[in-house]
Amino acid sequence: MKILILGATGFIGSAIAARLRRDGHMVTGLARHPNRARVKHPSIAWIKADLAEMTDPSDWRTVLNSHQLVINCAGALQDGLSDDLGATQEKAMLALYAAAAQSAIERVVQISARTEGGGQDQPFLVTKRKADKALAASGLNHVILRPALVLGRNAHGGTALLRALAAIPHVLPLIYAQSPVETVSVDDVAAIVSTAVAGEFQSGTDIDLAASEALTLRELVILHRNWLGLPPARIVPIPTGLAKPLTWAADIAGRLGWRSPLRSTAMAVMSEGVLSRRSAQHLPSQRLATAVETLEANPSGVQDLWFARLYLLKxxxxxxxxxxxxxxxxxxxxxxxxxxxxxxxxxxxxxxxxxxxxxxxxxxxxxxxxxxxxxxxxxxxxxxxxxxxxxxxxxxxxxxxxxxxxxxxxxxxxxxxxxxxxxxxxxxx
Structure with a gap:
């Protein structure tokens, strides 16, 4: 099957692309810098495109040509020099659905997010929610998957911040230390996408992806500190008021194009934790790896320790x-x-x-x-x-x-x- 992946260079998208290639599918990715992507992922065909500029159905017709399935892994946390949420997460998706309805696309798999709860009024979740509703109303054969906090061999965004916090010497300063967080392995996400590609989910399936246990942020950071092989450190809870200058600085950095996981959107989501929706669908039989199992399956190396220590120094x-x-x-x-x-x-x-x-x-x-x-x-x-x-x-x-x-x-x-x-x-x- 010929599959088009949006966000194929990202943390989740690259894992999904690798899994689908192992399954024998022909994979095409969209990238702003296809030459660099081609060097890193030579088995994938690459098309030069910027989602922020693909807001009309006509922008998609040539791209969708000859593909049978689309997987959307693209996303951004907040607006900035590098990201336009309204364009990439809403307008481009609505244009994609309109073009897909007039093409040979057999199915759309949407990697979305929990759009309810903490931070639900933030532009990140508002645009995601609008795109999901538009997809559900489009008449297209579709599956929507909503992963919890994704863990894996690599790290980006929130998972990178977990490693960085875990590597701080002597003390671990944490905001929302008691917030509950559900996790899911990136390999499990890729495996479930593979199942969706095989047509084993009914059209309209909307599933939350999370392991059976929820840990507090405090427990997750300690778990990552142990994974890095570092000695125990004292947890120091930080009042939310004292964290506002840091969030303010991260938002300014975001406006300048730096994708910091400490921006206000992430803090708003963490204020209530990362939990499944009360009315969410879950996988009927497949067991998903816990955070402990995910980290144990991917032992850390010295490069992980260097990354964790340099992340906040950068x-x-x-x-x-x-x-x-x-x-x-x-x-x-x-x-x-x-x-x-x-x-x-x-x-x-x-x-x-x-x-x-x-x-x-x-x-x-x-x-x-x-x-x-x-x-x-x-x-x-x-x-x-x-x-x-x-x-x-x-x-x-x-x-x-x-x-x-x-x-x-x-x-x-x-x-x-x-x-x-x-x-x-x-x-x-």
Whole structure:
């Protein structure tokens, strides 16, 4: 069967794609950067597309051509430079359903979410709910699956945050520590999608996917700490009021394109926990792996510990570089005449002042641009190039600065290392 997967590069979508390929299906994925996706997943055919731009049925007709089934794993937590919830989770889906009704698509499998309970008025769940209702009313043969918190070998979003919290030294600061959380293995999700693809569910089936046990957030974090092989640490409950500045900062980062799991939508959902709907359908016979069983089936390695420890350091690294470069540009501009004195032995006053202002402006631009996800890679590369240029220029024009007690050139070396480390952890998937 030829299957089109939306969100095939994601945590859940990639696991589903791998399972369906093992089942012998021909899989096509949509991706914003298909060349990169093709390198990582060569057995999948890739189509370049951005869901945010596919809001009319005509945008889908060519894409759906020759496919028999569509699986939607695409989703985003909040609006930002990298995501448009209204476009990707609602308008694009309504356009897809309209186009699918006029095509040879035999079935649509929707990976949705629990759209009731905590955070149900947040745009993430509102758009999901509207898309689900539209699919149910479309007349298409469809199955809707609603996973709980998904755990697996890899991690993204909430599962990545669990690992990061578990790796904090000495104490574990937690908000909503007693909130109940149901989990499901990503392998189980992929297996159930495989069952849906085989046509073993009736059209209109709407199932919550969760293991039989619910753990508190506190228990889940401790479980992940044990999985990482770290010694016990004391739980420190954090009042929700004290967490608001952190959520506010995460929301700002989201607007700049960074997909932080600490944004207000996630906090709203966690305020009541992640639990099945009271009226939910469940699998009649298949037993789903518990959180303990999922982690035991995927033993951690040193790479998991590194990831967990670096996850919360990453925003601090980016923020630290931004502050360093912004201040490097702003402070000399407050006294440009004094700042330009280093150039005076080598060039006229006017050129020295112009060069000082130009380098200050460059520093400010790099410091600002690294804060936005779409421009962060270019900014980090620019920081490396600028720093090497400053070191080369300083060495040629005034090599004695290497021996200066304040170390203006020597201090640039740690900046280079921090920039390289940030480049190494920049990718989110």
């Amino acid at each position: 925003p601090l690294m980016i923020g630290g570089l931004a502050l360093f470069w912004l201040l490097s540009g702003i402070i000399p501009m407050m006294a440009p005449t004094a700042a330009s004195r280093h150039f005076l032995p080598f060039m006229p006053d006017g050129i020295a002042m112009a060069l000082t202002l130009a380098t200050c402006l460059l520093d400010i631009i790099l410091g600002a641009f690294v804060l936005a996800r779409p421009s962060a890679l270019s900014a980090l590369r620019g920081m490396l190039a600028a720093t090497l240029g400053y070191l080369a220029g300083g060495t040629v024009l005034e090599s004695s600065l290497w021996l200066d007690p304040l170390g203006p050139l020597v201090k640039a070396l740690p900046s280079i290392l921090l920039t390289l480390a940030t480049l190494a952890v920049l990718e989110e998937r």
